Every structure is written in structure tokens, then in C-alpha cells.
Amino acid sequence: MADLLTVQGLETRFRTREGMVHAVNGVSFALREGETLGIVGESGCGKSVSVLSMLRLIPTPPGKVVAGSAIYQGKDLLKMTDEEIRQIRGSQISMVFQDPMTSFNPVLTIGRQVAEPLEIHQGYNRAMAYERAAEMLNMVGIPRAKERLGDYPHQFSGGMRQRVMIAMALICTPQILIADEPTTALDVTIQAQIVELVKRLRDELGMAIIWITHDLGIIAGLADRVNVMYGGYIIEEAPVKELYTNPQHPYTIGLLNSLPRMDETDHRRLASIDGLPPVLLEKPGYCPFAPRCHLAVERCWNENPSLLRVGDQHTTACWVDPGTGRERQ
Amino acid sequence: MTAQLKLDAKASAAGGQPLTQKGESLWKDALRRLIRNRAAVIGGIMILILYFFAIFAGVLAPYSYEKQTLTDQNKVPQWLINVFPTMKPYAQVSENYLMGADYVGRDLFSRIVYGARVSLTVALIGPFISLLIGVTYGSISGFFGGRVDNIMMRLVDVLYAFPSLLFIILLMAFFRSTFSKPDPGTFSYALSQADARLGGMLFIFIGIGLTAWETMARLTRGQVLSVREKEFIEAARTIGATNWRIMFRHILPNIVGPLVVAETLAIPGYISTEAFLSFIGLGVNPPTPSWGAMISDGAQVVRTYPNQTLFPALALAITMFAFNFLGDGLRDALDPRLRGTQ
Numbered sequence: 004m005a006d007l008l009t010v011q012g013l014e015t016r017f018r019t020r021e022g023m024v025h026a027v028n029g030v031s032f033a034l035r036e037g038e039t040l041g042i043v044g045e046s047g048c049g050k051s052v053s054v055l056s057m058l059r060l061i062p063t064p065p066g067k068v069v070a071g072s073a074i075y076q077g078k079d080l081l082k083m084t085d086e087e088i089r090q091i092r093g094s095q096i097s098m099v100f101q102d103p104m105t106s107f108n109p110v111l112t113i114g115r116q117v118a119e120p121l122e123i124h125q126g127y128n129r130a131m132a133y134e135r136a137a138e139m140l141n142m143v144g145i146p147r148a149k150e151r152l153g154d155y156p157h158q159f160s161g162g163m164r165q166r167v168m169i170a171m172a173l174i175c176t177p178q179i180l181i182a183d184e185p186t187t188a189l190d191v192t193i194q195a196q197i198v199e200l201v202k203r204l205r206d207e208l209g210m211a212i213i214w215i216t217h218d219l220g221i222i223a224g225l226a227d228r229v230n231v232m233y234g235g236y237i238i239e240e241a242p243v244k245e246l247y248t249n250p251q252h253p254y255t256i257g258l259l260n261s262l263p264r265m266d267e268t269d270h271r272r273l274a275s276i277d278g279l280p281p282v283l284l285e286k287p288g289y290c291p292f293a294p295r296c297h298l299a300v301e302r303c304w305n306e307n308p309s310l311l312r313v314g315d316q317h318t319t320a321c322w323v324d325p326g327t328g329r330e331r332q
Numbered sequence: 333m334t335a336q337l338k339l340d341a342k343a344s345a346a347g348g349q350p351l352t353q354k355g356e357s358l359w360k361d362a363l364r365r366l367i368r369n370r371a372a373v374i375g376g377i378m379i380l381i382l383y384f385f386a387i388f389a390g391v392l393a394p395y396s397y398e399k400q401t402l403t404d405q406n407k408v409p410q411w412l413i414n415v416f417p418t419m420k421p422y423a424q425v426s427e428n429y430l431m432g433a434d435y436v437g438r439d440l441f442s443r444i445v446y447g448a449r450v451s452l453t454v455a456l457i458g459p460f461i462s463l464l465i466g467v468t469y470g471s472i473s474g475f476f477g478g479r480v481d482n483i484m485m486r487l488v489d490v491l492y493a494f495p496s497l498l499f500i501i502l503l504m505a506f507f508r509s510t511f512s513k514p515d516p517g518t519f520s521y522a523l524s525q526a527d528a529r530l531g532g533m534l535f536i537f538i539g540i541g542l543t544a545w546e547t548m549a550r551l552t553r554g555q556v557l558s559v560r561e562k563e564f565i566e567a568a569r570t571i572g573a574t575n576w577r578i579m580f581r582h583i584l585p586n587i588v589g590p591l592v593v594a595e596t597l598a599i600p601g602y603i604s605t606e607a608f609l610s611f612i613g614l615g616v617n618p619p620t621p622s623w624g625a626m627i628s629d630g631a632q633v634v635r636t637y638p639n640q641t642l643f644p645a646l647a648l649a650i651t652m653f654a655f656n657f658l659g660d661g662l663r664d665a666l667d668p669r670l671r672g673t674q
Contacts, residue, residue, distance in 0.1 A: 060569055064478070093571030100570075105563040110585045119581075120571045171571065 007178060007211050008034040008057075013071035015049075015056040018064060025283045026052045028235040029071070034179065039205065039212040041226030041243065043219055043258070045280055049235040050215045054181050057081075058096060059088050075179075094124035097172040101184040103164035107156035113140075114152030117171045124175050139170040142207075143200060162193035166200065173204060181213045186221060198225055219262055223247060228316070231255050234281045234291030240310065241317040251319040253296045290322070298323045300330055362589075362665040372661020378654035386448040393442035394430070398619040401437035408432040412639050419637070432639045434629060440640065443621040444647050450533060450610075450622040451603050451651055454540065458602030459595045461541030466548025467591065473549065474556030475579055485553065488546050496543040500605065503542065504614040507535040531620030536606050544602065551594050555587035562586075589666035596659035600652040607648055623648045 015027040027049040034040050042050045055061050057073045057080055073080040075096070080088060097120070100106045107116055117139060118132035127135065133152055140148035143166040156164060165185060172180055182201070186194040198221055205212060216222060222229055222243065229246045231239040231254065239252040250256045260274040278295035281287070290296070293303040302322045310318040311331065324331045366372055385392060407426035413419050426433070431440040473484040507527075515521060527534040559565065560583065568582050607624030609615035616622040623644040630640030 058570065060566065089572045089574065091572070092569065093573075098567075098570040100563060100567060102563060106567045108564045108568070108582050108586070111581075119568075119573070123572050123574075123577070168567075 005036055006033045007036045007038075007075070009072075009074045010053075010057060011072045011074075013053055013056055013073065014069045015052050015061060015066060016069055017066045022284045025286050026066075026235055027056060028283075028286055030232070030235075030237055031071075032230055032237060032240065034211050034213060036178075037205075037209050037211055038228065039214060039226045041222035041229040042213060042215045042232060043217060043222055043229055044232035045217055047280055047283075048232045050217075050232055051183050053232075054098075054183065054213060054215065058092060058098070058181075059083075059085075060092075090124065093120040093172075093177070094175040095177050096179040096181065097175070097177045098181045098183060099165070099168050099172050099185045102188045103161055103168050104188065106168060107164065109156055112153050112155055113159065113167055116156075117152070117167060117174060120171065120175045135174065136170070139174045140167065142204070143167070143170045143173075145170070161189055162196065165189060165193075165197055169197075169200065169204070173208060173210070176208055177210055179211050179213065181215070183215045184217070185214075186216070186218070194221065201225070219247075219258060231258070234287075235283055236291060236307075236320060237310065238292065238321070239317075239319040241314065241319075245314060245317050249314070249317070251313050251317065251325060252292075252321045253298050253323070253325055254292050255319075256325055290320070298325060298328055302330060362662075366661050366665040369661040369664060371657045372665070375654040375657025375661065378650065379658060382448055382651055382654065383452055385445050386452045389445045389449060393439075393445040395439035395442040397438065397443045397446040397621045399438065401433070404428070404433045404437035406433060406435055406633070406637055406640075407437070408637065408639060416638055422636070431643045432637065434626075434640055435633065438619075440626075440643055443626060444623070444644055447621040447623045447626060447644065447647065448651075450531070450616055450620065451606060451648070453533060454536065454602050454606045455599045455651075455655065457537045458540050458544055459599060461537065462544035462548045462598070463591070463595060464545075465541065466545035467552045469545065470549035470552025470554075471556050471579060471583070474553035475560060475575070475583070477557070477560075481553070485550075488549055491543075492546050492550075496546075497605070497608070499543055500539040500609065501612075501614060503539045504535060504609060507538070508614070528617070532615065532617035533620075536609060536615055539609070540602050540605055544598065547598070548591070548594070552587065552591065555590055556583055559583045559586045593659060593663040593666055596655065596662050599655040599659070603648070603652055603655070 010033070011031050013027055013030040014025075017024040017026055030049070030053045032040065042053070044050050052061065052066075056066075056068045056071075059068070059080065061068060068081060071081065075091070078087075080091070083091075107113070114133055114136055117136040118127070118129070121127040121132040121135055122129075137149045137152055140151065145151055145163060145166055151159075156167075159167060165188075169185075180201075185201075186197050189197065201212065201214075202225060204210075212225075214222065214226060226243045229239075229241060229243050230237045231246070231252065233254050239246070239250070239255045241249075241251075246255065247259065250259055254276070257274070257276040261276065263273060276295055277297075281291050281294070287307060289305060290299070290303045290307055293299045296303065300323060306322070308320045308322050310320050312318050313331075322330050404426060406424070407429060408419060408423045409427050409429060409432060410425055412432060413423055413425065429439050429441065431444070434440055434443070469484065469488075473481045510520065523534070565578060565582055568578050573582070606615060606622065607627070610622040610624030611628045613625075613628070615624055618625065626644035627641055627648070630637070630642075630644065634641045
């Protein structure tokens, strides 16, 4: 399938009191039509910042996208005028946020908020937009959708609000849905419901999804491909099955080892990765994971690896073959 | 509410509508709590009565506000002499005047009724001007932030540092001298004509408007700054909302409460500013009656005819109290921490 969105060499920095923070350091990936791409990584590794940079939603100052391109339908999102990118937001690329409790305007009814993208992008009048909003709420599983249009956000539970948020994001049938940790603020049963809902909507509407999370478990059942990020870099990219069965980067291996497994019979302690995530005050000349890596060799301290092809669709940014513990040839 | 819940429970037991609680908008909720506040309701009713008097002054006032009956100078009715027995030796009694006549024989009551027009117009125009300028200025400053904000707020700081009453006095003196005898056809001529037609109120409005917006601008800026950082504003950006839409649809409705409260509580300030200006002779032009001017006139004879100061002062005090009560009630009603309480 054709690439819908191609991101190349994206770099974003934030000016802070401590100095320049290099939040994203040359992220490149492609999203194909109808595909679900997972972006995984721990807090502060640049997952959210990369997609926000793409949509130019980074507050400037202090943030700034300093390099890269994001080609969508032949045009670079990063070079568009403010008006052009505004027209794309919400109609072709839309977003779902982490915290459904704070992402709604408390003084407006749900109906007005769900219908708003239609008013902005498709010039619907209030009545038509409301009708469509009710359909959409119905589709995401809100009972008595029509009546609930007049309710305020505080009258919805967290899971319901996240459903409403998804309805709002999908009301203009966008090509790309960006889900920025949409299940992090929800409890586990609700998480599963939301994941099922998104899967169903993906099958019905056929949009591509970028799903950002730090939960490898959620990605496993949802994504087609996964990007693992660390310290502002993508350090491994693979189809989801391949990543779980044959992880090639020590960080990915560490992440997978830190998960409890259903099929495990012996009660081992969950493994953790030693050390702390890097402070990104300067772009390292070495592998950003090297300080925490038990496989690090001399080369890791001298040269930051770029993505190396290790399988058919599998790339990883590591000098060492974790299978043998020796440097790759 | 409980009755409603019981009703719903009954309905759902009977297979009808499920249990629901009807949602209320912020305003409905606030109105409900405002109505429960007795002082605020009394304040509101008094304000309505005052406006009724001001609007129908022509019908309700027994005399004209400017008709002088020199033979009736300083006459007082009998009931006032009973209240102030010291007036007995020298006061001339006339039952034609409810509250007595002033030093040129004008009916005090009629003048107080007409005087309500000036105070209550100021109570309307003052907030209008200060909201118009202050909210626009403050929202631009808060919304765009950064350097724009810095420059705009420093300007407000400079204006704020100057005592506003002194500023208004200077302005009024400036207006009165500059626009006293301009050539016909010029802008200042048109201004002075308009001012004369309004009995001198136009310059009061301009004076109040030029100083009152600063507080409003600061308040608005602060509120916009805090709401602007909320996640739902970011969410609004991701659905492609324009700056205008974000400002008017998402930020303003969230800050209307504090603005309304602050403005209502500022109204007594505007009224007293007008009264003060008229008191020192920089306000309305005679013979337009203003409570401040009447207090000033009455102050000359306060020992001999206290009624001439007392009644306009009472009218002023009642009006200011009424607005204060209403403002307090609004503040309580719109306080987000009290939302949903009885």
C-alpha cells in the first residue's frame, strides 16, 4: 500500500532554563494507508513531541521544529501556511488525547463540541452537525446519543468521555487518527473497551492510526508495525509480531522483559532496566542507551548508530547483535 | 431534585425512561443560586425599581426638575419639621413638596427622581465601556502572550500608577476648557454639542471609560492566561479551530463569570465617581440634576436644611448598596467552588 504520510529527519528542540533540550533527534517513519503504527517508549522519549511537531502544535517558543519534513498528500506539513495546516487538523489528521477529563471545554455541551469540527471544516449548520454528531456518538457506543448531546462533559464518566473524544476526532472521517496515550488515564477494563472500539472503527472507516503508548501490551493486539523510541530517537522498527518474537535492540528486549507474561509458570521477579532515561540537554555523540546497556561495546561510546536493517522489514539502531553479544558485521 | 430522582426511579421501574439527572448549564445553576440569595434578590429588585423611576421620571415626578419657584425657596413640609425640630423657628412650611424645596425653589423629590437618570446611565455605560476596552485589550494581551503581552501590560501599569480620580479631574477640566467655545463644524464642536445635549454626561462617560478599563484588562488577561493553558484549548487547536473561534467560543465563555462579578462590583465605583465629579462641580451641567450636585448644593445649608443633603445622599447610598448586594450575590452564585450546592 502507498505511503500516506512520510516523516523524514524530524528534529524538535525546547529552550529551557537549563539549556536546549533535544526532544526529538531526527525521527523518520512512514505511515501507510489504513495501517496502524504503534509508537512505544518511556515518558519523555519524544513520542508525543514528534507527532505534535508534525501537526505544528508545539508551543513556539519555547519549542521549535528545527529540521525535517512530514509529507502528507505531496505537501510538507511543516512548510504549510498556518491556514493550510489548520484546514488539515481535525478534518484529515485528528487527535485523541490522553486525559479525557481535561480535554473537553467544561462550559460547552458535548453536542457542540463533537459537532465543532463539522462546523469548522464542512460548513454544516447547527442542526445538520448535531444530527451527524448523534450518529457518531451512537457509533462509538454512547447510549441514547441524541439526548446526551445536550449534556455537559462532567456528566460523562472517563471511559464515556474518551469515546466522545474519539467520536469528535472521527466526525470528519480523517485519513489519519493520532491517539496520544488514549488509554493511559483509564482503568484496565475500560482500556480494553476503547481498544476494541478503535479496532472496530478502523475496520469500518479505514483510517490509518498512529497509536502512542508506553504499554506494549496494548500495542500487541492493535498495531501492524511498531516504532520503539528512546531519547528522541527511533531505535527499533519492526512489524508487531517480529518485534515481540525477535527484538533486536537491548532496550526493546529490556522493555519486553519488564512485562509480566500470561504463559509464564515460574514466578520470576519482573526485570527492570537499570539507570534513568537520559537528560536530553545535548545531542549525544554515542548511543543514547549505552549508559544503561549491559551489551555496550567500545563503538557504542564513539558513534551513535543509525537504523540498520536486520530483517525484511526490521531495522534497529544498535551496533551489537544481542543474540551473540558481539558487534554486528 | 430528590423528587425528580424518585420520579425517574418509578418510571424506570415501570419500564419507562431510565434514571437520569438533567444537566444544567453554568448559567441556570448560577441563576438558581442567585435567586436563593435574599440580599441579592432585594438588591436586584431595588435596581429594577430605580430604573423604573429613572425611565418614567417624566410621569412620576410631580414637578419639572428645572422649574424654579423663588417664593418657595427652602420650604419644607410639616413632617420634616417633626423629624428635625431644630428647623421649627425659621422654616417656612409648604405641603406642596414631599421632601421640601431647594434654595431656588425646585422640588427636591422631582430632582432626585430625575437625578436617578444620571447615576443609572453611568451604571450602564461605565461597565459597557470598561468591558469593551478592557476585555478586548486584556484578551489580546493574554492570548498572544510573550512580547505583545509584556508591552501591553507595561502600558497598563503606567496608566495604573497615575491616580485615576486625579486623572479624571484633569480630563474633565481639559474637556471643559478645550471644548467650551469651539468653532461650529469642527469635531470638538460636535462633541461639545453632544455633551450639552446629554447635560454634560458625555465627558463623564469618556472620563470614566478612559480609566475604568485598566482593572478589567488586567483581570481578563490573567483569566485568559490561565484558561489558554488548559488541555481543551490544545484539543480545540487539533480540530483546526481558528484563533477567533478559540478566543470567543472556548476561552471567553470560561471567563465570563469573574468578569461579570468584577464589573458588577465596580458599578458603585462608577456611580460614586460621577457623584464626586458633580459634587466638585466638574460633572453634569446645571440644571441637570445629579445626586452629587444636589449633595453639593445641600451641603451649603446642611445645618439649616439637612433634608437638602440627606435625601440625595440616601438615594445615592441605596443605589450603591443595591449594586453591591447584587454583585456579592453574583460572586457567590458564579463561584465555581460552590457549583451544584444549594
